[in-house]
Amino acid sequence: MVEVGDDAPDFTAPLADGDVSTVTLSDRLDDAPLVLAFFPAAFTSTCTTEMCTFRDRMANFEDIGATVFGISVDTPFALNEFRDQNDLNFPLVSDTNREIVREYGVSMDFEKYGVEEVAKRAVFVVDGSGEVTYAWVSDDPGAEPDYEEVADAAETARA
Template sequence: MVTTGDAAPDFTAPLANGNIEEFTLSERLEDDAPIVLAFFPGAFTSVCTTEMCTFQDRLATFNDLDASVYGVSRDSPFTLNEFRAQNDLEFGLLSDYNKELIDDYDIEMDFADLGVYGVAKRSVFVIDGDGDVAYSWVSDDPGVEPDYDEVEAAVEDLS
């Protein structure tokens, strides 16, 4: 599992930002770092919606710290654009439809009783300008949200 101090796995994924664009982590580091990657199991579910809306509510603080926030899930970019629109999210959402990021970051979980496999554990990674993981948090309990103050503090430590 990727943890604090590791080099963040580089990736290219579809970015749902109202349109659909290609997002490559290594290419975004110079302009967007620090980057907060907030992985969540699935759009339109209760805790995931609450989490993404909480990041939206705190977006001004991240912007003041010159940090960029991105949500990440296995949902299609089309689904993520609708999720963004319905929840007035101003930050982009990355589609890991093929589960490559989940595998690279080693954060896969299943809801076997529901027949849902290979979604992301709720997790947050803060990536610094050098591409290193400055903060990591991974939950085995999909009902637990991250400590948002802790995420903000990790970003602030990079300023």
């Protein structure tokens, strides 16, 4: 699993931003600090609450110059619909091939539902040099991050 002080694993993946484009993490370091908010599945209760909480707190992140990305294994088309239905004001990264969740060490299975390799709920903050400066990973899919702690970590990473 990726830890504080590690170089953030680079990735290129589809980006759901109202359209479908691609994003490469290393190309976005100028927009740092970057907040990578992994979530298991669009349209589920806790994931919707989490992404809507980031939406509602977006001004806090914008004030410190942070860029937020949600990341899940859903398709970019489903993620765009999820963005639309919830008025999300930040882009979502589609990791359908599960490479990002594997690289960050945040993959989990919902065995009782027969679903494999979805994202654990996790948040990483990456600074402008590509270093992970904050990491929070939960094995409880019903847990949510401490949003103030994430904002504080992003502000610290900005310096």
